[in-house]
Amino acid sequence: MISFENVSKRYGGFTAVDDVSFVARSGRVTGFLGPNGAGKSTSMRIMAGLTLPDRGIATIGGHKYADIPNPGRHVGILLDASAQHVGRTGREVLTISAMTMGLPESHVDEMLETVGLTPAEAKRRVRNYSLGMRQRLGIANALIGKPSVLILDEPANGLDPAGIHWMRGLLRDFAADGGTVLLSSHLLHEVEMIADDMVLIGRGRIVAQGAKHELLRTAGTFVRAEDPALLAKALVGAGISASASGDGGLRTDAEPIAVGRAAAAVGAVLLELRPAEGAGLEEMFLQLTASDARESVTTQGASA
Numbered sequence: 126m127i128s129f130e131n132v133s134k135r136y137g138g139f140t141a142v143d144d145v146s147f148v149a150r151s152g153r154v155t156g157f158l159g160p161n162g163a164g165k166s167t168s169m170r171i172m173a174g175l176t177l178p179d180r181g182i183a184t185i186g187g188h189k190y191a192d193i194p195n196p197g198r199h200v201g202i203l204l205d206a207s208a209q210h211v212g213r214t215g216r217e218v219l220t221i222s223a224m225t226m227g228l229p230e231s232h233v234d235e236m237l238e239t240v241g242l243t244p245a246e247a248k249r250r251v252r253n254y255s256l257g258m259r260q261r262l263g264i265a266n267a268l269i270g271k272p273s274v275l276i277l278d279e280p281a282n283g284l285d286p287a288g289i290h291w292m293r294g295l296l297r298d299f300a301a302d303g304g305t306v307l308l309s310s311h312l313l314h315e316v317e318m319i320a321d322d323m324v325l326i327g328r329g330r331i332v333a334q335g336a337k338h339e340l341l342r343t344a345g346t347f348v349r350a351e352d353p354a355l356l357a358k359a360l361v362g363a364g365i366s367a368s369a370s371g372d373g374g375l376r377t378d379a380e381p382i383a384v385g386r387a388a389a390a391v392g393a394v395l396l397e398l399r400p401a402e403g404a405g406l407e408e409m410f411l412q413l414t415a416s417d418a419r420e421s422v423t424t425q426g427a428s429a
């Protein structure tokens with residue numbers, strides 16, 4: 126389990142991480158989402174003991190990272206795949222990690238196989254690796270100590286679709302075996318596909334967190350009728366506020382049953398009535414972080 130309690134970090138007069146608290150639980154994949162500069166990497170560096178917080182405490186399994194003996198045996202960390210020593214071969218990178226942790230050389234071959242780096246690729250210097258290959262090597266390096274906790278900053282970065290599919294399976298299996306996975310991403314769809322729990326951060330502050338299905342449920346109800354004007358009138362009559370959704374329907378915070386009853390009361394023929402989660406996490410994410418994003422976002426169907 127990873128725990129972040131009231132963690133803050135300032136750089137000069139700028140607050141990069143502002144009173145952030147969350148827990149990433151074992152047996153679950155927790156997605157850490159936010160726009161550029163939101164504070165994800167700073168938070169992960171604090172977890173890894175590379176940056177000291179000004180306030181609060183970050184612990185892994187109840188201990189600060191710096192206090193964990195032989196930490197690679199407990200926590201696998203990948204913060205920046207492109208920051209690996211480019212003059213070493215992939216095999217050398219892993220061999221050094223194995224030696225540092227007191228692990229046999231056999232772990233190196235096992236990890237190369239796990240992440241799909243061929244023996245020929247493992248002999249190449251990292252400077253000649255693509256970003257996707259560096260990412261695979263970084264994941265191998267994080268996994269080599271057989272840790273129970275994984276902390277990965279943008280692990281999907283540079284992976285092709287097959288690579289992303291592979292990584293998704295790997296992390297899901299890791300969590301299914303009882304491991305704790307925390308991964309950051311801008312790739313909302315990727316996180317939606319993989320995470321059990323989500324923590325959304327904007328401008329250093331948590332803007333939403335919880336189980337993915339709970340967060341998606343808060344996206345409300347989508348409804349589309351044969352006669353949109355009649356439906357809109359019915360909703361107003363029932364005291365249900367709704368906003369236009371791009372695909373000819375309406376989005377509302379009310380439960381589907383309340384919307385259906387209001388429509389039935391006026392005989393409106395419904396073509397669709399469903400939880401709005403089909404709109405996806407992206408829309409919710411954009412709504413939640415719109416004021417924090419650099420670009421102004423226009424989301425079709427946004428009800429905010």
Ligand SMILES: Nc1ncnc2c1ncn2[C@@H]1O[C@H](COP(=O)(O)OP(=O)(O)OP(=O)(O)O)[C@@H](O)[C@H]1O
Nearest residue numbers: 136140141159160161162163164165166167168311
């Ligand atoms: N060492 C530092 N000195 C000054 N400011 C910093 C430092 N490290 C990070 N910051 C600032 O803190 C803010 C958060 O940065 P951070 O890298 O944590 O964001 P992020 O969510 O990981 O963004 P991205 O998705 O773009 O990587 C940014 O505004 C960044 O410029």
